[in-house]
Amino acid sequence: MGLFIAQLLTGLANAATLFLVASGLSLIFGVTRIVNFAHGSFYMLGAFVGYSLMQVLPGAIGFWASVLLAGIIVGIIGLIVEVLVLRPVYKAPELFQLVATFGVILVIQDLALLVWGATDLLGPRAPGLKGVIRIMGEPVPKYDIALIVLTPFVLFALWYLIARTRVGILVRAATQDREMVAALGVNQSWLFTGVFFLGATLAGLGGAIQLPKGGADLLMDFNILAAIFVVVVIGGMGSLPGAYIAAVLISVLNVFGVSYLPQSTLVLMFVVMAVVLIIRPYGLLGREEVAGEHGQVGEPDRPIKPAGTVARVLVALLLLALFALPLAGSHYLVVLATDIIIFCLFAASLHFLLGLGGLVSFGHAAYFGGGAYVAALFVTHANTPMELAFLLAPLGAGFAALIIGWLCLRLTGVYFAMLTLALAQLLWSLVFQWDEFTGGDDGLVNIWPSEWLSDANTYLYLTIIVGVGGIILLRHIAHSPFGYALRASRDSQRQAEATGIDTKKIQLMAFTIAGVLAGVAGALFVFSKGSIFPNELEIAKSFDALIVVFLGGVKTLSGGVVGAASLELTKDYLTRFEYWRLVLGLLIIAVVILAPRGIVGSLRVLFERVRGASK
Amino acid sequence: MSAVLEVRGLSKSFGGIQAVSNVDFSVAKGELLAFIGPNGAGKTTCFNMLMGQLRPSGGDVFLNGEKITGMQPRKVWRKGVGRTFQITGTYQSMTVIENVQMAIISHNKRLFSIKPYATHLYREQAMSLLELVGMPDQAERACSILAYGDLKRLELAIALSHAPSLLLMDEPTAGMAPSERIALMELTAKIVADKGISVLFTEHDMDVVFGHSHRIMVLNRGELIAEGSADMIRNNPMVQQVYLGGGSVFNNEQQSDQSHA
Numbered sequence: 001m002g003l004f005i006a007q008l009l010t011g012l013a014n015a016a017t018l019f020l021v022a023s024g025l026s027l028i029f030g031v032t033r034i035v036n037f038a039h040g041s042f043y044m045l046g047a048f049v050g051y052s053l054m055q056v057l058p059g060a061i062g063f064w065a066s067v068l069l070a071g072i073i074v075g076i077i078g079l080i081v082e083v084l085v086l087r088p089v090y091k092a093p094e095l096f097q098l099v100a101t102f103g104v105i106l107v108i109q110d111l112a113l114l115v116w117g118a119t120d121l122l123g124p125r126a127p128g129l130k131g132v133i134r135i136m137g138e139p140v141p142k143y144d145i146a147l148i149v150l151t152p153f154v155l156f157a158l159w160y161l162i163a164r165t166r167v168g169i170l171v172r173a174a175t176q177d178r179e180m181v182a183a184l185g186v187n188q189s190w191l192f193t194g195v196f197f198l199g200a201t202l203a204g205l206g207g208a209i210q211l212p213k214g215g216a217d218l219l220m221d222f223n224i225l226a227a228i229f230v231v232v233v234i235g236g237m238g239s240l241p242g243a244y245i246a247a248v249l250i251s252v253l254n255v256f257g258v259s260y261l262p263q264s265t266l267v268l269m270f271v272v273m274a275v276v277l278i279i280r281p282y283g284l285l286g287r288e289e290v291a292g293e294h295g296q297v298g299e300p301d302r303p304i305k306p307a308g309t310v311a312r313v314l315v316a317l318l319l320l321a322l323f324a325l326p327l328a329g330s331h332y333l334v335v336l337a338t339d340i341i342i343f344c345l346f347a348a349s350l351h352f353l354l355g356l357g358g359l360v361s362f363g364h365a366a367y368f369g370g371g372a373y374v375a376a377l378f379v380t381h382a383n384t385p386m387e388l389a390f391l392l393a394p395l396g397a398g399f400a401a402l403i404i405g406w407l408c409l410r411l412t413g414v415y416f417a418m419l420t421l422a423l424a425q426l427l428w429s430l431v432f433q434w435d436e437f438t439g440g441d442d443g444l445v446n447i448w449p450s451e452w453l454s455d456a457n458t459y460l461y462l463t464i465i466v467g468v469g470g471i472i473l474l475r476h477i478a479h480s481p482f483g484y485a486l487r488a489s490r491d492s493q494r495q496a497e498a499t500g501i502d503t504k505k506i507q508l509m510a511f512t513i514a515g516v517l518a519g520v521a522g523a524l525f526v527f528s529k530g531s532i533f534p535n536e537l538e539i540a541k542s543f544d545a546l547i548v549v550f551l552g553g554v555k556t557l558s559g560g561v562v563g564a565a566s567l568e569l570t571k572d573y574l575t576r577f578e579y580w581r582l583v584l585g586l587l588i589i590a591v592v593i594l595a596p597r598g599i600v601g602s603l604r605v606l607f608e609r610v611r612g613a614s615k
Numbered sequence: 616m617s618a619v620l621e622v623r624g625l626s627k628s629f630g631g632i633q634a635v636s637n638v639d640f641s642v643a644k645g646e647l648l649a650f651i652g653p654n655g656a657g658k659t660t661c662f663n664m665l666m667g668q669l670r671p672s673g674g675d676v677f678l679n680g681e682k683i684t685g686m687q688p689r690k691v692w693r694k695g696v697g698r699t700f701q702i703t704g705t706y707q708s709m710t711v712i713e714n715v716q717m718a719i720i721s722h723n724k725r726l727f728s729i730k731p732y733a734t735h736l737y738r739e740q741a742m743s744l745l746e747l748v749g750m751p752d753q754a755e756r757a758c759s760i761l762a763y764g765d766l767k768r769l770e771l772a773i774a775l776s777h778a779p780s781l782l783l784m785d786e787p788t789a790g791m792a793p794s795e796r797i798a799l800m801e802l803t804a805k806i807v808a809d810k811g812i813s814v815l816f817t818e819h820d821m822d823v824v825f826g827h828s829h830r831i832m833v834l835n836r837g838e839l840i841a842e843g844s845a846d847m848i849r850n851n852p853m854v855q856q857v858y859l860g861g862g863s864v865f866n867n868e869q870q871s872d873q874s875h876a
Contacts, residue, residue: 300759301708306732479731481720484709488717492704498666499773500689500721509727 002136007259009135011252013144016151017210019247021224022231023158023240024202030175030238031195034086034097035414037543038104039228040221042200045108046074046207047216048116051123054211060127071205078200082193085589090192092596095360099550100592102543105221106585112218114579123211143212155244158202162240171195175238226425226539230273233418236286245284266429270422274407277419281411301487301555306479322464326457334456335528336572341467342524343544344564347552348471349517350545351560356478357510358490360417363424364518364545366404369537370427371397371519372526376444377437386450386527393523394516400427401515405508424542432534443533447526463524470517471561477513478557486510551591553598562600617680619644619781619813620665625674627660627837634660635837637674642781642813647804649828650817653857657837658817659701662785665815666698667691679780697774701785703766705758705773712754715741715772722777744772747806764795771803775812782807784816788823796820800827825849 025039050070057066085100129146132139162168174181174191182188207220214220231250235242250269257268282288307315325337350364374396378384384392408419431438438444453459477483488496489503496503526532535541544567552563570587574580595602618641627635635657642648650658663669665676667688675684678694692698706714719737720726745751748768753761761769767787774782787803788796800823807814818824824831825845833841833848835857841848848854 300757303708303710303713303757306734476731477729479733480729481725481733481736482727482729484713484717484720484733485726487708488706491706491708494668494700495704495706495773497688498668498692498698498700499718500692500777501726502689506726 002138005135006138006140007255008252009140009144009148011255012151012248013141013147013213014251014255015244015247016147016154017206017213018224018227018231018251019151019244020154020206020209021203022228022235022243022247023155024199024206025228026232026235026238026240026243027171027195027202028199029232029414031171031178032086032090032097032192033178034101035095035417036101036199037098037225038081038101038108039199039203040223040225041105041108042074042078042203043207043224043228044112044216044218044220045077046070046204047123047211047214047220048112048121048207049073049204050208050211051121051216052116054124063124063126067205067208070208071201074204074207075197075201078203079193079197081200082196085593086196087189087192088593089596092592093554096550096554096592096596096598099547100589102547103585103588103592106581106588108585109218109221110579110582110585114582116216118218120217121215123213123215126212129212147209151244155240158240167194222540226421227269229418229421230269232283233415233422234273234276234283236283237414239283239285242283242285263433266433267426270425270429273422274419274426277411277415277422278407281415283415301491304478304557307475319464319468322468323461326460331456334460336568338456338460338463338524338528340565340568341463342521342528343548343568344561345467345470345524346518346521347545347548347560347564348474349514349521351549351552351554352474352478352517353510353514354546354549355554355557355559356483356490357486357507359507359511360414360420361511361514361542362417362421362546363404363539363542364420364514365537365539365541366420366424366427367397367401367515367518368522368525368545369431369532369534369541370400370515371522372532372536373431373438373444373522374519375523375526376447376532379447380439380444381437386448386453390523390527393526394519397519397522398512398516401518402508402512405511405515409504409507409511421539421542424537425539428534428537428539431537438534441534443531445531447532448530449527453527459528463528466520467524470520474513474517475557482506482509547588551588551598553601556598556600556604559598559600563598566599618642618677619646619679620815621677621680622665623675623677625661625664625676626672627657627664627669628672633837635664635671635834638834638837638839640832640839640842642815644780644813645808645811647807647814647816647827647829649824649831650815650834651819651824651831652817652834655836656834658834659785660837661834662698662783662815662817665691666696666783692777695777695780696783697777697779697781698783699767699770699774699785699787701789703763703770705761705766705769707757707759709758710754711750711756711758711761711769712738712741712745714758714769715744715776718773718776741776744776745769747775748772748802764791764799767791767799768802771799771806775806775810778810779812782812782814782816784814786817786819788818788820793822796823797826803827 021039021043025036028034028036050066053066053069054063081104085104086097089097089100126143129142132141133145162171170181170186170191178188227250231243231246234249235246250272253268253272254265257265276284322337326334346368350361353359353361371393375389375393378389378392379386404420404423407423408416411419432440434440448454449459453462485501485506488501489506493503548563548567549560551567552561553559571584574584577583591599597605620642622638622640625635625638638661652658660669664671667686667690670685675682677683678696681694683691683694706717709717713734716733716737719740720733742751742754745754748771750765750768753765788799791799803814804827831843831845831848832839833854840857841851841854
């Protein structure tokens, strides 16, 4: 009994940080509609800045002053990010801003490495709260008790701010209808900036306040990201009490999970989230979101056209160049080209879903990595020949996509995106923790292609035929009646349903097709590398695909492929430098600001302008 | 002869509010039936129940003798009912003609074909529908840059694309200039007369209602309070009382535009 209570209290204490960071994310999303991937980075900065301040400021007062100051400093950093990076791109297509926040993650990662170094920092104990108190014989750190007591006050203060003050009214109004608030003479830019400051401050506070428990390290940003998204979604977007309940739920379950079901720790929160969303599609305390009615910004998509002669000739030339690549005699180039084509197919499959279907999947790596694992598992456990395993991979991935798509398509908008993320994480944690079957963290090795494909050049040819073939197939589907029906379902679901189109069925089929082709990419990948590790289905991989689709141009047919090729080439060049993340992050931010339509979209506009001027 | 659409005891309540109660009516073949009533009378709710966007709390809907109560919109559409909406919902990312082609592709059940190019399918058929509504010149324009009145005409073309036996038009002329309204309704009347289509439409413009309907039904607070020809409705004291508060419109056939509310 004593142990039970002690664990419950630990869970409650852990909830403090989670709640602080998640409430910031929820506020930012609610008002600005920006999915702030960089929120984990603000949290990490809070920890580092807090650590440095605590070295300087002495005593109990110094400790708490450091926490507060760290929050404010991170808040100011958030403010700078909002003004410099996000303000220029508010008019860009929906969700485009998340690419910019991804750039911010990279920049902050390298800056933190530059300033604080690579070693993990052990957080100082809070002065005056160093010991433990015994509850029914079990030791409970005093600091935990302090956090448990403190959090409801923070919740109350935030709730008061949102529910009872003028600023709060504006924030809530903006959450419901931004345009109306702007029409009533509220300066939207400053409201957004203010909310960003507040959200970043909360993240910074969360980072600083957990120092005595967790310290500071460079992996904190991604480690907390998934958890705070889960908390926000379980609680219901924009609901502070909901975020608190969810934070407590997740933290407490986590503590119990660690002691009673250690192999469940990674899966647990995603299982909870999936269950909550399937039962209550808008979270515990959330309300139905009317997305798209007011939230849509940016110009509508243009009608698509079959590729012209020039484009076809260019593609044919590119294909010829690829086939001729082995003649250059560089093994390195051949491998690079193989990698790029595989990534392009993966990105194209997501683009099909996102660009044509308007279905934002945050967990597309599940089908890429999933396909790769299906092939690898068959080879490892059943000695399946490569050719058969290669066919089974897309089937497996497609099957996973069918199930996950069926579950997720009950939801729309950001909840849909979050559920795809949760279910993808579920798959990831399954692979990660089922050591005997999947090899866990050590992955599966010795997954080589058959004899006739063992040469890198031959494998490049296979990759070109299958990979480029897949991309062309997707493009064909985009121009087919099915592709049109998919766009129709996105443009106006009501009209589509009123003219005989079963939109859910169309979307589910699109989800499956995208899964199958991601699985093809996964199969190509695993046999080109000879091994597969869980990181091929983790969040970062999904985000990579998401980023390139937006960078390339979500509203153009070739955006995914162009974005993927550009990013892979850039990365290949940059990774030879020590602080390549910094450069890449800045580069991504620059592209986002200079080319808000994505690379292809912006080039097209530029081209039209030049042609218009010469006429 | 039997009615194209027959509605019996149709009711809908939202929580404790009775939005539509016990409505009976039928639409004969080739008939233009106007459905009028003040805002909030339950007209759109009725439409949504007929086409399946809403499930009725009670009552039944029969189309050509077949029960279609509570059927999903896409299935009702396949039975031969076309619909235009109060707020247009066309496909912004397609050209005008592709919007029409989409409906024809759906009608021919080729939605799951993955063979390009959809944009070449049923073009002539789509073009003739655009000609019917007077928009052949705009066929290749992007739908997103269309003027509002053109969107309404496009919606009509889409609604006609599967040769429906019944057309439901929810405020077809809302938001249009007076001359456009008359033109659109004349066009509609001509098309349905040629093709023998029945039309049920809601409308706030009395010029349109009195000038272009064969019969009028008046809905107030979810109940059908009158039904009959334009003259009968004009002279019905109950309608005058509840619907227009005894205004001068009904007594004066040469109405002015100010009376449009």
